[in-house]
Amino acid sequence: MMLRTAPILDVAGLTRLHGPGCPRCVEATGPAAGTNICPHCGTVVACADVNLTLMRGEVLGVMGESGSGKSSLVRLLYGDDAPTRGTITFHDGNTPVDLLALNARQARRLRNRSFGIVHQNPHLGLNFRVSAGGNIAERLLMGGEMRYARIRERAMALLARCEVPPARMDELPGRFSGGMQQRVQIARALATDPPLLFLDEVTTGLDVSVQATILDLILELQHQLGVSMIAVTHDLGVIRMLASRTIVMKMGRVVESGLTDQILEDPQHAYTQQLVAAAL
Amino acid sequence: MTDWILRTSGLTKRFYLHDQQREIPSTFAVDLALRPGELLAITGPSGAGKSSLLKCIWRTYLPSGGRILLREASGAVTDLVTAGEQHVLALRRGEMGFVTQFLHCLPRKSALDVVAAPLVDTGTPVEAARDAAATLLARLNVPSHLWAVAPATFSGGEQQRVNLARGLIRPVRLLLLDEPTASLDPVSRACAVGLLRELKARGTAMLAILHDPALVEALADGEVRVEPHPQTHPEEAAA
Numbered sequence: 001m002m003l004r005t006a007p008i009l010d011v012a013g014l015t016r017l018h019g020p021g022c023p024r025c026v027e028a029t030g031p032a033a034g035t036n037i038c039p040h041c042g043t044v045v046a047c048a049d050v051n052l053t054l055m056r057g058e059v060l061g062v063m064g065e066s067g068s069g070k071s072s073l074v075r076l077l078y079g080d081d082a083p084t085r086g087t088i089t090f091h092d093g094n095t096p097v098d099l100l101a102l103n104a105r106q107a108r109r110l111r112n113r114s115f116g117i118v119h120q121n122p123h124l125g126l127n128f129r130v131s132a133g134g135n136i137a138e139r140l141l142m143g144g145e146m147r148y149a150r151i152r153e154r155a156m157a158l159l160a161r162c163e164v165p166p167a168r169m170d171e172l173p174g175r176f177s178g179g180m181q182q183r184v185q186i187a188r189a190l191a192t193d194p195p196l197l198f199l200d201e202v203t204t205g206l207d208v209s210v211q212a213t214i215l216d217l218i219l220e221l222q223h224q225l226g227v228s229m230i231a232v233t234h235d236l237g238v239i240r241m242l243a244s245r246t247i248v249m250k251m252g253r254v255v256e257s258g259l260t261d262q263i264l265e266d267p268q269h270a271y272t273q274q275l276v277a278a279a280l
Numbered sequence: 281m282t283d284w285i286l287r288t289s290g291l292t293k294r295f296y297l298h299d300q301q302r303e304i305p306s307t308f309a310v311d312l313a314l315r316p317g318e319l320l321a322i323t324g325p326s327g328a329g330k331s332s333l334l335k336c337i338w339r340t341y342l343p344s345g346g347r348i349l350l351r352e353a354s355g356a357v358t359d360l361v362t363a364g365e366q367h368v369l370a371l372r373r374g375e376m377g378f379v380t381q382f383l384h385c386l387p388r389k390s391a392l393d394v395v396a397a398p399l400v401d402t403g404t405p406v407e408a409a410r411d412a413a414a415t416l417l418a419r420l421n422v423p424s425h426l427w428a429v430a431p432a433t434f435s436g437g438e439q440q441r442v443n444l445a446r447g448l449i450r451p452v453r454l455l456l457l458d459e460p461t462a463s464l465d466p467v468s469r470a471c472a473v474g475l476l477r478e479l480k481a482r483g484t485a486m487l488a489i490l491h492d493p494a495l496v497e498a499l500a501d502g503e504v505r506v507e508p509h510p511q512t513h514p515e516e517a518a519a
Binding site: 005055212213215216219223241244245258259261262265266268269270273274277 | 400
């Protein structure tokens, strides 16, 4: 069920520069330089030289404060943004696919079928003009399912799985509570049974009891479906609960990576020590 | 004499605090060898690095020096100081267990599910895992009317028994225990001792921090005395 010996995603040297860029952008920025703006050309270095491997069935945590490059990284991995350089290899079954070598249509198809994303803000992840069920139908249609009855049946099952009462499937998401909107987002992200899920601050802003139920749901899904996940959060409690390994980002760089309990209890980098000390 | 399953040599842990720019010594130069079916008691004053020793073996702490050799079920010998992250995670899932001092678990989950979780995580069907959890909770003297309740509301002793049950439910070759019975009443403690003895008889190797000499007497085959780093000031060692 949970085969953790094979990678599903390999990322090497991933770099994203916003601006003209110059040969000194990377060396002149980062945690040591104390800035992510290149002093020579003014380019913003959103992230630089990020390397990571995600195994099948594994949850990798990405932590860091606002502006550390966590969300930029997710945008690059999900294909919402294109890196300046670096490689992203997705292992589609046993076939390694170089995501950056795909044309737009191939990339879209792969993403619709194999990736899901849950955003902090439900407005980014849901279409508020169509019903909860319609949101799931959209994803299924993009994935190529055309049979109305199948779509409706699948939407109903997914909402039930995410603890959204099926009786409310024809309501607009705007009428739902924040926690329930997140559940619809998760159901939508899971519509095509993607092997890889990106979670971008999914519990931020929810009250504690709702947070717990969402985390519960995510853990159950990881468990039963064996979905691999990259979970971005600044909440150390969420990281502790979800992720077996964690990377820590600051100013667009990975400053530390390791087993999650090690990162939280024996942080090595000055920045991680600060983050952990601030949270306790 | 059976071969060791775990052997440490010169195992040392120091913490470096960046904001204070100083080093805090912890575990210092620990040598030990543990065989299957054996329980070694870790003793020593507070602050000598007993918990750190266990956390280094579990790799929650990155050791600063020395070696931690684990003989895996396959016969391969792995140095846990340098083993890769995926390797350590696989060993945690398959061969090693850790009963921590305090219970950390998801809120809202019933005690029964908290205890069953390690089995469910490794592929046992939920019902079978719950049955095993019920058996263990009963043996550890946790009243059955509490099983459906989340442990957050339990007393310290009840939480510790849930924690112990969760730590013991999955068969492992090497079990680390951090004061597993510290807040138990005599009856529950006797239950716990009985369970640990059974595990020993089945060949589980255990490394346990035990404060109570009577417990050391009842369970341990040997003692590893951990002493503070020689340069540590006494007041720091006590902190």
